[in-house]
Amino acid sequence: MSPRAVVVGPPGSGKSTVGRLLAERLGVGFRDTDDDVVARAGRSISDIFTTDGEPVFRRLEEEAVAAALAEHDGVLALGGGAVLSSATRVRLRGHAVVFLNVGMAEGIRRTGLSTARPLLAGVNPRATYKALLDARLPLYREVATMEVDTDQAGPDEVAATVARRLPAESGTDEVTPDRSTVNDASVNDTSVNDTSVNDSAPNDPITKEPFPEGGAR
Ligand SMILES: Nc1ncnc2c1ncn2[C@@H]1O[C@H](COP(=O)(O)OP(=O)(O)O)[C@@H](O)[C@H]1O
Ligand SMILES: O=C(O)C1=C[C@@H](OP(=O)(O)O)[C@@H](O)[C@H](O)C1
Numbered sequence: 001m002s003p004r005a006v007v008v009g010p011p012g013s014g015k016s017t018v019g020r021l022l023a024e025r026l027g028v029g030f031r032d033t034d035d036d037v038v039a040r041a042g043r044s045i046s047d048i049f050t051t052d053g054e055p056v057f058r059r060l061e062e063e064a065v066a067a068a069l070a071e072h073d074g075v076l077a078l079g080g081g082a083v084l085s086s087a088t089r090v091r092l093r094g095h096a097v098v099f100l101n102v103g104m105a106e107g108i109r110r111t112g113l114s115t116a117r118p119l120l121a122g123v124n125p126r127a128t129y130k131a132l133l134d135a136r137l138p139l140y141r142e143v144a145t146m147e148v149d150t151d152q153a154g155p156d157e158v159a160a161t162v163a164r165r166l167p168a169e170s171g172t173d174e175v176t177p178d179r180s181t182v183n184d185a186s187v188n189d190t191s192v193n194d195t196s197v198n199d200s201a202p203n204d205p206i207t208k209e210p211f212p213e214g215g216a217r
């Protein structure tokens with residue numbers, strides 16, 4: 001079992017909104033790992049960040065992503081920071097991964113009114129958002145098989161674009177990035193899914209586990 005599409009991107013790129021619309025279009029279920037973390041912990045994301053700290057949230061998130069990749073066959077939206085985990089990036093290999101990109105101004109506009117994102121609740125959310133984009137853009141591109149710019153398009157239009165570019169349902173877990181059809185002109189082709197398995201931290205448990213035959217997990 002493998003999700004039809006996994007949606008990644010910065011906060012405010014529309015992963016949760018577009019992911020749900022995409023699932024409706026495809027006639028499949030929708031799941032969001034942020035919701036899974038909240039359900040499992042029985043607390044809000046802000047509460048987990050404040051009480052336990054970001055590392056605890058990241059561990060819960062990593063577990064939630066691993067479980068959802070194994071269990072869910074619809075559309076799966078990740079939290080914006082999920083790709084920070086090298087184990088998660090390895091697990092995303094072989095999946096159809098949609099990177100919803102958003103520019104800084106629009107991303108800040110979309111997230112600005114919400115207090116639900118603890119990372120952006122500090123004294124200078126603009127600087128935080130910029131630093132976050134700078135650090136994460138290469139990671140989103142590392143895992144993506146498709147990149148869609150969302151600055152100029154509403155959620156429904158973005159969902160339609162993604163649905164059109166997704167590979168037809170194949171019944172296999174393997175997704176080979178087809179650069180000629182699934183990548184936007186804005187994608188740097190050389191950065192798509194081209195990193196080595198051994199880029200994990202030395203104490204990363206993922207490096208101690210065998211990589212199962214048949215690709216993704
Ligand atoms: N393409 C878009 N155009 C305009 N607003 C959008 C778009 N995508 C999402 N939004 C809005 O931005 C906000 C954040 O969207 P959300 O789906 O929660 O993003 P994410 O899950 O990536 O953080 C919501 O208010 C949503 O309605
Ligand atoms: O970017 C991040 O580090 C985070 C993004 C949030 O999800 P969205 O990207 O869906 O807002 C949520 O997982 C948490 O607040 C941390």
Ligand SMILES: [Mg+2]
Pocket residue numbers: 015016017034077078079
């Ligand atoms: Mg979200």
